Amino acid sequence: MVAEIIWDQQTLAVAGTFAVPITAIVAFFWYKWNKTRADYELKQSMIARGMSVEEMERVMTMGRK
Numbered sequence: 001m002v003a004e005i006i007w008d009q010q011t012l013a014v015a016g017t018f019a020v021p022i023t024a025i026v027a028f029f030w031y032k033w034n035k036t037r038a039d040y041e042l043k044q045s046m047i048a049r050g051m052s053v054e055e056m057e058r059v060m061t062m063g064r065k
């Protein structure tokens with residue numbers, strides 16, 4: 001099916017028009033997923049170390065300033 005597509009300038013322009021925003025959307029959600037996972041792992045390690053809630057809040061807000 002893909003081999004049957006005629007890859008002329010117009011087809012490449014349309015494909016590029018859709019490829020750029022789709023790539024940006026995928027990259028955004030990939031970033032958000034990795035940030036959420038990293039925050040979760042940080043919280044888990046702080047709990048494992050026995051840190052208090054106040055210490056954990058201080059560490060989590062320190063990176064957001």
